[in-house]
Amino acid sequence: MNAYYSTLSGWLIPVTRAMKSFDIDPVDTLERFCISPSEVNDPEGRVCVQSLGNLFAYCNNKVGSRAYNIEVAKSFHPSVLHALGYAVQSAYSLQEALERCAQYKRVVSNCCNMYAFEEGEDDFVADLEVYRYADSGRQVLTPHMIEAFLATLVQVSRDIVGHDFKPIKIQYNFEPIGTDCEVVSEFFDCPIEYGCDRNAVVMDVEVAKSQAYGSNPVMNQMHLDMLNKFMCRVDKSNISFQIESRIVEELPLGAPSQADVAKQLGLSLRNLQRKLNDQGTCYKELLDNTRKRLTMNYIRQPHMSISEIGYLVGFSNVANFNRAFKRWEGCAPGEYRHRYLSSNTLAETCRH
Incomplete structure (x- = not known):
């Protein structure tokens, strides 16, 4: 029997905002995939990942391209990730912010591990290791969800270090989803590699280490204390x-x-x-x-x-x-x- 995989219900905020951008009815769509619209109001609620994956497939099909995945990233707000979102915003650097995401990934989901590390002399990597279902070997997160999450990491990076931020490259461990999408290419503004051995955002290490615009050590400490208390409850x-x-x-x-x-x-x-x-x-x-x-x-x-x-x-x-x-x-x-x-x-x- 497969484990129950879930993610923080806060993700429904950018998911439904993206639906509205494409004139997709949020309430009807959520109910179609057995997700209660009231979950949006529960900051500590959980949503079934399989249902969310089916919803992503539906929305991308309605839009007719992967632009929906990018719109979810653009609609992201720190409150989506509970206290982790604010700890990320007040971190000293992008590196520290991504390391916090990796350390507290259980806040977001039980579907994957995340690693943030230096690679060689020039690169810093945010690597998403997605779990697989025991019976089929299929990744718990669908390619659409993985793309939306990596796009969200890029969006967060731009909020932290500046809107001119662009990765060195994006890597996926799956093959291209459908035809090329101009919206996806313009958003990432870097090479996108498929069929790799990982799902990752690769960036310049000096950019990752530079001081963030929103760096605030007092607020950061408060948010981290809240995070630890939250994690003691949920994990x-x-x-x-x-x-x-x-x-x-x-x-x-x-x-x-x-x-x-x-x-x-x-x-x-x-x-x-x-x-x-x-x-x-x-x-x-x-x-x-x-x-x-x-x-x-x-x-x-x-x-x-x-x-x-x-x-x-x-x-x-x-x-x-x-x-x-x-x-x-x-x-x-x-x-x-x-x-x-x-x-x-x-x-x-x-x-x-």
């Missing part, structure tokens, strides 16, 4: 989010021990270690990553002193914090802040 099988939430709460009083966190979660130390090992991580890695994430948000807030940041992320003295920061970023925290503030001033000047 109880992934204990990492629960542990990270505990670490964030305890760090200002000093780094909590693994044994303390296990006790707070009602687990034995051995059981907690086993669960983390099953997820391919360990407590030390989670603690270090959480400290780094918090530190990078704090260091970009000029009103916070270096020593204050060190204590907030659980270091007993500034020297230990400085050593950890140098391991993370290759320079002292004061040096990083100076570079950040200088580049920020330059970025603001360029924007105006």
